[in-house]
Amino acid sequence: MGILYTLIIGAICGYIADVLMRDNGFGLFFNIIIGVAGSFVGSWAFAKLGINFSVGQPILDDIIIGASGAIIILFIVGIFRGGGRRRRR
Numbered sequence: 001m002g003i004l005y006t007l008i009i010g011a012i013c014g015y016i017a018d019v020l021m022r023d024n025g026f027g028l029f030f031n032i033i034i035g036v037a038g039s040f041v042g043s044w045a046f047a048k049l050g051i052n053f054s055v056g057q058p059i060l061d062d063i064i065i066g067a068s069g070a071i072i073i074l075f076i077v078g079i080f081r082g083g084g085r086r087r088r089r
Contacts, residue, residue, distance in 0.1 A: 010035030013066030021074040034070045042069025
């Protein structure tokens with residue numbers, strides 16, 4: 001059950017980050033990876049900043065922290081991919 005929970009929360013966090021960072025178009029598998037990695041990055045960043053984050057529901061806490069970390073990761077990936085150039089739609 002723990003792995004399934006991690007994959008579902010990772011997919012949600014990765015999707016949220018992908019949409020907020022202008023739909024990078026990486027796909028579901030990459031969104032899950034970014035979401036799971038984002039959970040670690042978000043937890044680390046919140047701990048380093050001294051923020052004790054809680055909105056009352058543990059699942060919402062996990063989603064917000066994971067999405068925050070995933071956004072950080074996608075921001076860094078965007079810098080290395082040439083984030084100064086905007087893609088046309």
